[in-house]
Amino acid sequence: MKTTIYLVLLCFCVVARCQSYETIFDVYEDKYPNVTSLSTVIQDALQYYNISEILKEISVHTTDAQFEIAGKIQKLNDVLGISAMNLLQISPDMMAVVAETRNKNWGKGLSGIENVIQSQPATDFIPGQTFHFNNDLQALMENVTEPDSPYTPILSTSKYTLMQGWILPKEANNKNSRFARAISIILNRLVENLSSHNESTTFSVLFDGQDGTTTAVSSVPDFLGMLTQLGFTFKASVQQRISLVMLAVVRDEETGLISDVPASIFIRTGFGNATLASGHAELCWTVNNQTLNSSFCFFTGSGIRGTTFGWQWPAKEWAGHQKFTKVTDNKKACELLNYASHYASLANHVASEHSLYDFGYAVLGLCNDAVAVMQMIVQNEVDVYPLIMNKELLLEEIEKRKQFGKVTEEITLIEDALRRMPDDRVRNKSMRERALKSIPFERGQELYKSTLDARNIIEGYGVEEKPDVEVEGLDKKFYENVVNKVSESI
Ligand SMILES: *[C@@H]1O[C@H](CO)[C@@H](O)[C@H](O)[C@H]1NC(C)=O
Ligand SMILES: *[C@@H]1O[C@H](CO)[C@@H](O)[C@H](O)[C@H]1NC(C)=O
Ligand SMILES: *[C@@H]1O[C@H](CO)[C@@H](O)[C@H](O)[C@H]1NC(C)=O
Ligand SMILES: *[C@@H]1O[C@H](CO)[C@@H](O)[C@H](O)[C@H]1NC(C)=O
Ligand SMILES: *[C@@H]1O[C@H](CO)[C@@H](O)[C@H](O)[C@H]1NC(C)=O
Ligand SMILES: *[C@@H]1O[C@H](CO)[C@@H](O)[C@H](O)[C@H]1NC(C)=O
Ligand SMILES: *[C@@H]1O[C@H](CO)[C@@H](O)[C@H](O)[C@H]1NC(C)=O
Ligand SMILES: *[C@@H]1O[C@H](CO)[C@@H](O)[C@H](O)[C@H]1NC(C)=O
Ligand SMILES: CC(=O)N[C@H]1CO[C@H](CO)[C@@H](O)[C@@H]1O
Numbered sequence: 001m002k003t004t005i006y007l008v009l010l011c012f013c014v015v016a017r018c019q020s021y022e023t024i025f026d027v028y029e030d031k032y033p034n035v036t037s038l039s040t041v042i043q044d045a046l047q048y049y050n051i052s053e054i055l056k057e058i059s060v061h062t063t064d065a066q067f068e069i070a071g072k073i074q075k076l077n078d079v080l081g082i083s084a085m086n087l088l089q090i091s092p093d094m095m096a097v098v099a100e101t102r103n104k105n106w107g108k109g110l111s112g113i114e115n116v117i118q119s120q121p122a123t124d125f126i127p128g129q130t131f132h133f134n135n136d137l138q139a140l141m142e143n144v145t146e147p148d149s150p151y152t153p154i155l156s157t158s159k160y161t162l163m164q165g166w167i168l169p170k171e172a173n174n175k176n177s178r179f180a181r182a183i184s185i186i187l188n189r190l191v192e193n194l195s196s197h198n199e200s201t202t203f204s205v206l207f208d209g210q211d212g213t214t215t216a217v218s219s220v221p222d223f224l225g226m227l228t229q230l231g232f233t234f235k236a237s238v239q240q241r242i243s244l245v246m247l248a249v250v251r252d253e254e255t256g257l258i259s260d261v262p263a264s265i266f267i268r269t270g271f272g273n274a275t276l277a278s279g280h281a282e283l284c285w286t287v288n289n290q291t292l293n294s295s296f297c298f299f300t301g302s303g304i305r306g307t308t309f310g311w312q313w314p315a316k317e318w319a320g321h322q323k324f325t326k327v328t329d330n331k332k333a334c335e336l337l338n339y340a341s342h343y344a345s346l347a348n349h350v351a352s353e354h355s356l357y358d359f360g361y362a363v364l365g366l367c368n369d370a371v372a373v374m375q376m377i378v379q380n381e382v383d384v385y386p387l388i389m390n391k392e393l394l395l396e397e398i399e400k401r402k403q404f405g406k407v408t409e410e411i412t413l414i415e416d417a418l419r420r421m422p423d424d425r426v427r428n429k430s431m432r433e434r435a436l437k438s439i440p441f442e443r444g445q446e447l448y449k450s451t452l453d454a455r456n457i458i459e460g461y462g463v464e465e466k467p468d469v470e471v472e473g474l475d476k477k478f479y480e481n482v483v484n485k486v487s488e489s490i
Contacts, residue, residue, distance in 0.1 A: 021449035023085040024266050024275050032318045032447060036250050036259045039085055041162050048157050089266035089275045092386035092424035099362035099388065106357035129201065130216070131186060133226075134208045140185065141178040146311070151249060161251045162261065169314055177311060180294035183287060184309040187296075187341065190220050191308075194345040220341040224334040231289045236327040236336050238371055239297065240384065241319040241440050242447065243280040260316055262447060267386055269435050270427065270467025274454035277447070279438035281371045281384040283325075283340060285333060298340045298374070299367035300347065306359030307347040307370050309340075318447050320440030324383040325375055332378075339377050342410035343370060350397050365389030376417035385434035386424040394418055427466040432458060 023039040090098070131140075151165035171177060189203045196202060204216040207226050217223050224234070248261040264277035282297035300307040315321070327333045347370070351360030365372075369389040372382045398415045401407050407415075422430045436458055439451060446452045 020453055024089060024448065024450040025085055025263065026449045027262055027318075027447050028449060031445065034259050035318050035447075036252075036261050038248065038261050038263050041160050041250050041261060042085060044157055044159050045155055045162075089268045091268040091270055092388050093426070095267075095362075095366075095386065096388040096390065096425045100390065103357040103363050107355060130204050130206055131189070132206045132208075134206075137182060140182045141175070144178055144181040144185070146172050146177070146181070149247070154248070156253075159253055161253060163249050163251065164246055165249065166247045171314065176292055176294040179292050180287070180296040181311040183294070184296045184311055186223065187220065187309040187337075188305075188344075190218065190223055191341045191344045191348070193218050194220075194341065195349050221334070221338050224337060227287070228330065228334070232287050232292075233289075233330045234333040234337065235286045235288075235330070236325070236333040237284060238281055238324040238375065238383065239284050240279055240281040240322050240324060240438070241315050242277040244315070244319060260318065262318060264448075266450070267435075269431070269454065269458065271432065271435065271454075271458045271461055271465075272468070274435075274457040275450050276435060276438060276454050277451060278366075279368065279385060279440065281324075281368045283336075283371050283374050285337060298337075298344070298370065300361055300365055300370045301367060302358055302361045304359075305348075306351050306361065307344040307364070309344070320445075320447065322440045324437075325379055327378065336374060336378055339410055339413065340370075340374055342408065343373055343414050346394060346397065346411065346414065350393050353397070354393060362388075363390050364393065365391075372421050373414060373417045376421045377413055382421055382430070383434060383437050385431065385438040387422060388425055389423075391418045391421075391423070429464050429466060431467060432461055432463065432465055 023037075025038040027035055027037045029035060029037060029040075146168060148168050149166045151163040151167070154162045154164055156162065186205060190205075193203050202218050204218045205223055205226070207215045207217070207230075209215060215226065217226055228234075242262075243264050244262070245265055246261070246263040248263050249258050250261050251258050262277075266275045267278045268275050282299040284295050284297040286293065286295045288294070296309055296311055298307075298309050301310065304310055327336055347360055347364050350356070351364060356363050365388060366386070368384040369387050372384050372387050375382045375384070395415065395418055398407065398411060398418075401411065422428045422434070424431060436455065439446070439455060441447065441451070443452075443455065446455070
């Protein structure tokens, strides 16, 4: 219940006056047969749950907050029924405000905000300072089993049980996936080495040569060099789909059938009332030899210790899929991996220096932001949207390093990318194109009905036009207040 209230408050925004859909969560169930709209489930639940009661509980926490919507003071209790789901959308600039406010409250030690410490990918599998590639790889691959996340009921009626969880597909623990996870863990350890200046804690990977000698490597390029010598080739690309927040499924109590319930974070784009399911992007490498065909990815994630290399659960087909930035040359793909490792080291250092909540996730950007920095380096433009990172924190750190004369070539490139990349905390000319690109569906194959509407609305704007709607009267203060109230009250 508290999570629900938190989400409702966190994302409270302007009501979309609905057209071809009733709520922004409505999906084309006819095109995606194993999918049920969240709104269908909620609509049913509304017959059993007293929303007035629920909203009353919310209003206890928010009595002082300024609810100014489109210039009018509105009471939450007035916003009843299924259309209240349309409140669950937020503009990129307000996402950044929410991130900063949550972080401030976490820093102040307010209860209700616990730092998210999970271990995916686990860094603690590797014992000691060395990893013997030939001897230890098998054991590490055995160790990195990804468990299912069992279905946990959220609410149920006689008709539906809404649950949260994820049952992994079979390939999630096959050899390729285990190898990808093992490589991610090793890479993350090598990234730590970048910021450690103490030789006695340096992490090394040992490789046995055919001539009986052993080579020790402690840097990402050297590690990639060894893998290339062993016959592995790397390719890189950006993989993009829509974000999945809840990982929800519903059991139809009449038929017993389970189907997925897509629940994304919706981005209020500011182009009229166009709202889009937020895109999730990651920069991925395939690493192949003749027997293994693995893929690992790089992004800033929640609950994964910041900006890291990691292995992602395969997304459902209905989440869409598209690729950007295809780097097929082995050398270039390895160079990009080296830049990513320097960016991870920088971002994680800044997160640690400033004690950022969730290892910097949100304040230092969503998954998209880390990908955007890499896209700037490799192609001098960014495809992904939205971008909300507080890049000033990273630039400050780089300035500090410059004063001590300690800036690598990689960090110089990263600085340039940070300065020049688009920033959706302010309105920019590339927003229109990137917002449209963030839709990972062919026209007519959209998952959410609201996405098709949004596509039509945004396409109606000129190529260089910026969003016209600021946040329709909902100001920064509102979001700060709401997050503060929630932090205090939970
Ligand atoms: C969006 O805005 C347009 C023009 O401002 C309006 O005609 C339409 O009803 C709105 N559609 C939705 C889905 O809110
Ligand atoms: C729901 O709660 C409100 C406020 O407590 C109350 O006035 C109303 O009668 C309740 N409705 C139902 C159907 O129980
Ligand atoms: C694998 O896990 C076992 C038991 O937790 C541990 O003792 C061993 O060191 C691990 N091996 C590697 C290579 O991670
Ligand atoms: C380096 O790390 C070792 C082992 O943790 C520690 O004993 C030593 O004091 C460290 N040296 C410096 C200069 O920090
Ligand atoms: C539909 O999706 C659910 C949840 O992911 C899964 O358990 C079920 O097997 C799927 N059903 C079909 C018919 O694909
Ligand atoms: C590919 O790499 C794996 C792991 O190092 C190794 O076991 C396998 O023999 C390699 N395949 C080839 C054809 O080299
Ligand atoms: C490796 O996997 C990718 C994606 O799953 C596939 O497209 C490709 O054909 C595979 N390559 C090999 C050599 O098996
Ligand atoms: C984004 O907008 C800001 C403020 O208007 C501007 O300073 C910046 O140059 C713009 N960046 C891009 C990439 O358009
Ligand atoms: C002690 C050691 O080998 N440290 C290495 C950590 O990684 C950096 C960057 O690749 C190397 O320059 C250091 O030599």
